[in-house]
Amino acid sequence: MERFMIIGERIHCISPVIRKAFAERDAAPILQRAKEQIDAGAAYLDLNIGPAERDGEEVMMWAVQLLQNEFNNIPLCLDTANKKAIEAGIKVYNRDRGKPIINSADAGPRIDMLDLAAANDAMVIALCAKEGIPRDTEERLTYCTEMLERGMALGIDPNDILFDPLFLVVKGMQEKAPEVMETIRLISEMGLKTNAGLSNVSNGAPKHVRPIIDSVFAAMAIQCGLTAAIVNPCDQRLMETIKTCDMIKGNILYADSYLEL
Template sequence: MEKFMIIGERIHCIAPPIRKAIAERDPEPILKRAIEQLDAGAHVIDFNIGPAERDGAEIMTWGVQLLQSELNNVPLALDTANKDALEAGLKVYDRTHGKPIINSADNGGRKHLIELAGEYDAAIIALCAKEGIPADKDETMAYCTELIEAGAMAGLDPETDMYFDPLCLVIKGMQDKQMDVLAAIREMTEMGLKTTGGVSNVSNGCPKHIRPILDSNWIAMAMANGFSSGIINPLDKEMMQAIKSCDIIRNASLYADSYLEVQELGFEYK
């Protein structure tokens, strides 16, 4: 079994220091957050520029070239709904360590991004939703099936080029939907598909001291159902301990008494 893939979420334009760095094209805050996440065990860095309706292509080109040139062609997830920005990033992406990941398509207004992934031989995160939250597991799986078909039509291999996101839903307000999400993860896994999702959504709105507890326990349950990747904060110690422990239990990592202390770099960037 493959180890759980960690996609670091901390380079996000919603964070004031990152928003300012992007606006000023200041590399230091961007590189600092990337290095922190890689040191903590991230395998992929998500570069989220938001809608980027103005100068999106220029921003994405700058960010991709900055991160990859400074960090040994680090694997990246290119995160924006702006197709032109995605295309600009894909054109300059260095594939030394694998394909870029587009974050993300869905079964609605962003479905066309699957065609972009096919055109540029990229991987893509496929959000199993269309408009709003799926009513139940069956609706989630119906969208998953349609996204598989769209990927195949675009020349993607659904088992290797697509990461299916069942929607990690907030517990505070959607507690009754959590088992449906876990059931969808299990069904996708049984189909041979890779899964991912934004795990911090689970505890959104909860008190700060509770969030790591909920997130780490949720991810343990998700990994027990086959969850293969997560968009997370790798600086969350409890989350990383849960992931390391689950990889041991799933026989994806070799046990040692010091396994929590061993620093297993997700990516050699130096």
């Protein structure tokens, strides 16, 4: 089995520091967050430039080259609703260490992100949602199947689609958590890959509790088959949990210092 894929979430324009850095093309704060995440064990970095309707193409190209030049072509997840920006990013993207991931398509208005992935030989995160929050497991699977069929018709390798069952906040939608687990299990049983936007689950919970909810949620989801997650790799408890899951599942070989790698 392959190792669990950790996608670092910290280059996100919701952070004022990063938003400002994008606007001013200030490399330092972006490189710093990238380095922290890579050192902590991120395999991919999410690059969220926001809706970026005005200068998305330039920002994406600038950031892709900045990160890949500095960090030995670290693979990236291009995260924006602006399709032209994604295309521009892919044009300058180096694939030596992995295909770009488009973040994200859904079964509704953003289904054409699948077309974009197919046209550019990219991987894509596919949210199992159409309008609002899916009612139940069955509805999630319906969307999964719709996107899978469309992707395959377009010639995408099913392994290049990371299905995201839509992780929801526990505080307020507690009853959805078992549904998410069940969805991962069912999608995994089809031999498909899954991704989690993990930090959503602990939103609103006290700060000291969040890493616990995130880690346990991750461990349970990994046992259901989860193969990737967008997370904060600087969360030590979470990273230790994921590495230990990898070790227990046999994805990495045990050594006394396995947590230090």
